[in-house]
Every structure is written in structure tokens, then in C-alpha cells.
Amino acid sequence: LGAAARAFLRRALEAEDASLRTQAGVALAGLPVTTEAPLAAVRHALETERDPEVRLSFARVLHRRGRASATAVLTELLGAEGMVAVQAAAMLAADGHERALEVLARAIASGEASIVRRTAVRSLARDAMRPDAVRASLRDDDAMVRIFAAGGILAAGAAS
Secondary structure, rough: OHHHHHHHHHHOEEEEEOHHHHHHHHHHHOOOOOOOOOHHHHHHHHHHHOOOOHHHHHHHHHHHHHHHHHHHHHHOEEEEEEHHHHHHHHHHHHHOHHHHHHHHHHHHHHHOHHHHHHHHHHHHHHHOOOOHHHHHHHOOOOOOHHHHHHHHHHHHHHOO
């Protein structure tokens, strides 16, 4: 039964619907590691995937299992638009990736949707451990950006 379920998930990595591909990758990568096959299937699907959001999802689950296998894709996604770039940058920021830090700083200063700025503020403060870089966001016009900045600053302080 387990083999049939894994085979189903591997086939779903090629589904036409991007959300199905995403969920199949998450499910495969979340399986207990008894063999390398599920992760290999996600890595292979990532090589041919073109949708930036699906690529981000696959890279995210691989990054959790071993950063090296996802770093190149995450670095590539730094050139994507909006939230995809910010989420990729958030994962790389913890390692001090310079380009990721630049993407986060640009997103904070941009006129992007507030959710993008919120994510960037929190990540730059908390994940990259650069709370001073977001202090100006404590005066942002968006109250939620201010809250995310404060939370990120406090999290960075607690972690150091």
C-alpha cells in the first residue's frame, strides 16, 4: 500500500495543476527518510519545474532536509517577483547570503504589498539577525509592518 501511495505522489509531481505538484512535493519530502527515493523524486521534479511558486515550495522542503541541495534554486528565485523572492531570501538570510539580504532590504523599502514588506522585515530582523536594519520600520505607515518589525527585533534579541 505504501509503495502505491509513493508512486501516486511521484506521478502527481507532473500534474498540470501547480497546487497539486506543490502538495505532492511537500508530501514526498515529509516522508520519514528510510530511502533517498522520495527526496530524489522532488529534486528531479525541481529540475524541470518552471512555475516559480512550485519551485519555491520544492526548494523549501529540500532546504529543510539539507540546505546544499536547495541553495542554487533559492538563489535563482531571488530574481523572481514579490513574495517568491522574499521567501527565498528569508531562507538564505539565516546563512548571511548577501544577495538575499539585499532583496529583503529592497522589499522593505519598496511600495510592495504590505504582506511582502511584513515578511521581509521579520526575516531581516529575526532570520538574518539584523534587528538594527529594520528599526526604521517601527515607523512604517502600515501598523502590521510595525508589529512584524517589533516582533522580529525582539526575536533577534532573544536568540542572541
